[in-house]
Amino acid sequence: MATEATKRLTDIGPPHYEKFLPPIIKRNYGKWLYHERLAPGVMCHVAESGEKLYTVRAGSPRLLSVHTIRKIADLADKYCNGYVRFTSRNNIEFLLEDPSKIEDLKKDLQALGFPVGGTNNAISNVVHTQGWVHCHSAATDASGLVKSVMDALYERFTHEDLPAKLRLAVACCLNMCGAVHCSDIAILGVHRRPPRILHDLLPKVCEIPTVVASCPTGAIRARTVDGKQTVEVIEQQCMYCGNCYTVCPAMPLNNPQTDGVSIWVGGKVSNARSKPRFSKLAIPYLPNNPPRWPEVVEAVVKIVDVYAKHARKYERMGEWIDRIGWPRFFELTGIPFTRYHIDDFKHAGLTYNRSTHLKF
Amino acid sequence: MADEKISTPLLDELEKGPWPSFVREIKSAAQTSPMARDLLGQLELSYEEKVGHWKHGGIVGVRGYGGGVIGRYSDVPEKFPNVAHFHTLRVNQPAGWFYTSQALRTLCDIWERHGSGLTNMHGSTGDIIFLGTKTDELEPTFSELTQAGFDLGGSGSDMRTPSACVGPARCEWACYDTLKLCYDITMEYQDELHRPAFPYKFKIKCAGCPNDCVASIARADLSIIGIWKDDIQQDDEAVAEYVANGLDIQADVVERCPTRCMQWDGKKLTINNRDCVRCMHCINVMPKALRPGKERGAVLLLGAKAPIIQGAILSSVLIPFVPEEELFDTVKELLSRVWEFWDEYGMNRERVGELIQRVGMANFLDAIGLDPVPEMVSHPRDNPYVFYKVDEEQSEQ
Ligand code: SF4
Ligand code: SF4
Ligand code: SF4
Ligand code: SF4
Numbered sequence: 119m120a121t122e123a124t125k126r127l128t129d130i131g132p133p134h135y136e137k138f139l140p141p142i143i144k145r146n147y148g149k150w151l152y153h154e155r156l157a158p159g160v161m162c163h164v165a166e167s168g169e170k171l172y173t174v175r176a177g178s179p180r181l182l183s184v185h186t187i188r189k190i191a192d193l194a195d196k197y198c199n200g201y202v203r204f205t206s207r208n209n210i211e212f213l214l215e216d217p218s219k220i221e222d223l224k225k226d227l228q229a230l231g232f233p234v235g236g237t238n239n240a241i242s243n244v245v246h247t248q249g250w251v252h253c254h255s256a257a258t259d260a261s262g263l264v265k266s267v268m269d270a271l272y273e274r275f276t277h278e279d280l281p282a283k284l285r286l287a288v289a290c291c292l293n294m295c296g297a298v299h300c301s302d303i304a305i306l307g308v309h310r311r312p313p314r315i316l317h318d319l320l321p322k323v324c325e326i327p328t329v330v331a332s333c334p335t336g337a338i339r340a341r342t343v344d345g346k347q348t349v350e351v352i353e354q355q356c357m358y359c360g361n362c363y364t365v366c367p368a369m370p371l372n373n374p375q376t377d378g379v380s381i382w383v384g385g386k387v388s389n390a391r392s393k394p395r396f397s398k399l400a401i402p403y404l405p406n407n408p409p410r411w412p413e414v415v416e417a418v419v420k421i422v423d424v425y426a427k428h429a430r431k432y433e434r435m436g437e438w439i440d441r442i443g444w445p446r447f448f449e450l451t452g453i454p455f456t457r458y459h460i461d462d463f464k465h466a467g468l469t470y471n472r473s474t475h476l477k478f
Numbered sequence: 479m480a481d482e483k484i485s486t487p488l489l490d491e492l493e494k495g496p497w498p499s500f501v502r503e504i505k506s507a508a509q510t511s512p513m514a515r516d517l518l519g520q521l522e523l524s525y526e527e528k529v530g531h532w533k534h535g536g537i538v539g540v541r542g543y544g545g546g547v548i549g550r551y552s553d554v555p556e557k558f559p560n561v562a563h564f565h566t567l568r569v570n571q572p573a574g575w576f577y578t579s580q581a582l583r584t585l586c587d588i589w590e591r592h593g594s595g596l597t598n599m600h601g602s603t604g605d606i607i608f609l610g611t612k613t614d615e616l617e618p619t620f621s622e623l624t625q626a627g628f629d630l631g632g633s634g635s636d637m638r639t640p641s642a643c644v645g646p647a648r649c650e651w652a653c654y655d656t657l658k659l660c661y662d663i664t665m666e667y668q669d670e671l672h673r674p675a676f677p678y679k680f681k682i683k684c685a686g687c688p689n690d691c692v693a694s695i696a697r698a699d700l701s702i703i704g705i706w707k708d709d710i711q712q713d714d715e716a717v718a719e720y721v722a723n724g725l726d727i728q729a730d731v732v733e734r735c736p737t738r739c740m741q742w743d744g745k746k747l748t749i750n751n752r753d754c755v756r757c758m759h760c761i762n763v764m765p766k767a768l769r770p771g772k773e774r775g776a777v778l779l780l781g782a783k784a785p786i787i788q789g790a791i792l793s794s795v796l797i798p799f800v801p802e803e804e805l806f807d808t809v810k811e812l813l814s815r816v817w818e819f820w821d822e823y824g825m826n827r828e829r830v831g832e833l834i835q836r837v838g839m840a841n842f843l844d845a846i847g848l849d850p851v852p853e854m855v856s857h858p859r860d861n862p863y864v865f866y867k868v869d870e871e872q873s874e875q
Contacts, residue, residue, distance in 0.1 A: 388689045
């Protein structure tokens with residue numbers, strides 16, 4: 119059939135969410151009364167009307183092929199009248215009216231390889247970034263780290279046996295696309311050498327004043343090399359943040375010998391009990407060791423295990439460390455405390471212990 | 479095109495183990511997409527060499543838009559020609575990430591026709607990510623998306639795609655309609671979303687209560703977090719039921735309250751609501767017995783960002799309470815003032831939070847015409863270097 123030229127649509131915005139809400143949600147929108155946990159990954163929300171909505175949560179790898187998404191759609195058809203949602207942490211949620219279907223759905227999810235869990239005091243799915251799969255500034259791969267770490271922590275996803283919630287996140291460079299900096303445990307890719315400067319390319323692809331201005335520490339200066347207008351980096355001033363690379367592709371930071379991973383702990387975004395806070399440096403550097411990053415996996419599992427053993431009920435990682443103190447955290451985890459743990463960026467002094475509050 | 483099998487011994491390791499494997503996903507897409515096949519090959523190379531092989535730069539996009547597409551190029555195109563260009567499209571997700579199976583299939587069909595068949599459900603900011611296609615395919619993808627009722631999200635120095643927690647759709651704690659506000663903001667600012675004209679990015683996230691399931695306080699320049707003003711709704715019978723079922727209310731609720739504003743006398747729970755900071759802990763532990771109050775709305779906080787450039791910042795309080803009915807209008811008014819000041823005084827790649835740090839919160843408040851209130855700070859200043867404005871004060875009198 120000959121197609122008529124259709125009008126080019128722009129600025130239509132996303133589809134209205136109401137089109138995608140299951141009827142039971144439309145009927146009880148804003149009128150939910152309370153919820154109960156039925157099992158790891160399974161919740162029941164009860165509405166004022168008395169209606170009950172059952173949610174089954176499954177972890178996904180975030181990176182999904184269309185073939186897999188179609189299988190998810192098939193499950194939504196089979197169990198949920200065609201409705202499904204995703205969570206902010208890459209979980210898939212199936213919303214059921216009939217609780218007798220839960221076990222069959224779980225079996226089908228199992229067969230597809232999607233673990234059910236991630237609720238309450240379990241480790242939820244891992245917020246993460248693109249890494250080598252799709253980003254230019256990655257110091258490590260995000261998906262591979264997530265897979266390796268979650269294989270080891272699988273049981274912590276499918277069981278709710280931690281003292282409190284535990285939020286893991288991975289970012290592959292300091293840009294921290296996933297804003298991992300407020301997680302119980304954050305795995306962060308780090309560059310540790312100043313950018314290389316491709317003097318031949320730089321004058322062609324970058325504006326020198328923009329490059330100079332991009333550096334937070336003022337480490338970049340204009341310079342002439344072999345008659346070419348280019349820049350130099352004062353190495354001692356560089357903190358490997360990659361800002362210059364973001365504005366100038368002729369200053370790559372990637373370095374297979376020195377790039378790697380750092381680990382940060384004790385952050386949170388929820389206001390429950392204590393205020394939201396940043397994660398703090400636990401391990402300044404571990405090597406990039408693909409495909410399975412054994413050093414990172416071991417370190418994360420160790421931190422989780424120590425936390426699980428010592429924290430009291432309802433203490434998030436950071437709240438537990440508040441109580442026991444950082445010296446005890448380093449002692450219990452066996453992580454060495456180094457010069458890198460002491461802040462030397464702006465307002466660093468605010469993090470010094472200006473008291474005699476000490477524990478021995 | 480030869481359909482020879484690429485050998486990926488390192489990535490194959492990541493198909494083992496119980497957690498769902500992204501490698502399996504790439505391989506699944508590779509069955510039908512040469513792009514996905516070359517992605518697999520290039521990724522294996524990255525795993526061998528421990529270094530990424532993507533370049534950025536070069537402005538790509540769809541006609542009339544400045545955002546929504548991230549240009550990406552392989553630095554080894556001779557080896558992997560099918561990912562020589564491998565641009566990402568950000569597709570604006572429906573608020574709350576609800577879908578019908580039919581909508582998912584439509585998206586899959588479009589993306590299978592025009593791209594790698596690989597997605598992220600979802601990207602960090604909340605968009606549906608269509609991972610990788612050629613420059614020529616961008617406009618046809620966009621055209622099919624809009625015909626199907628979808629549109630692109632933000633990227634670059636624009637308003638980024640707003641996102642929202644599940645809110646009143648399924649959460650009893652939502653203090654305002656997060657989905658509606660997110661949708662209304664997205665529709666109101668389509669121009670700001672699609673045509674970058676700001677000094678840098680601007681993110682907005684709607685969380686229905688202080689549990690902040692969308693991490694708005696850490697990730698959004700404007701964090702809209704639901705809160706209530708009156709007393710926590712309390713059902714004493716349900717409290718007794720929790721206790722009868724074994725809850726140690728003294729240890730797990732009363733003693734975990736950050737303001738110690740609750741008392742349990744063995745029979746009755748008493749909350750001194752004047753001292754409650756609405757942290758949600760007690761409500762989270764006893765959802766059947768305690769609920770947010772009835773006078774609901776949101777607190778508006780400003781300024782969060784990841785480390786780049788001047789260090790990470792959490793959002794801080796700007797307007798402590800806006801009733802739900804007034805939220806959209808207040809947000810619009812606030813955004814117009816904040817954006818105007820930022821447009822004029824913000825430096826290139828300076829987020830709003832950094833601008834506030836540079837000019838000082840008090841000056842910022844003057845500029846946007848907001849009065850200071852004690853809720854904005856954790857305590858008044860403790861340094862005596864006050865910039866008094868004697869002349870201005872006198873001329874006002
Ligand atoms: S964190 Fe860095 S490397 Fe990772 S996706 Fe974001 S910008 Fe790219
Ligand atoms: S990596 Fe960061 S600190 Fe180093 S030169 Fe570039 S912008 Fe400056
Ligand atoms: S932020 Fe609050 S209202 Fe929104 S989903 Fe989370 S707990 Fe519910
Ligand atoms: S919400 Fe938090 S501060 Fe308020 S009574 Fe409950 S535990 Fe205490």
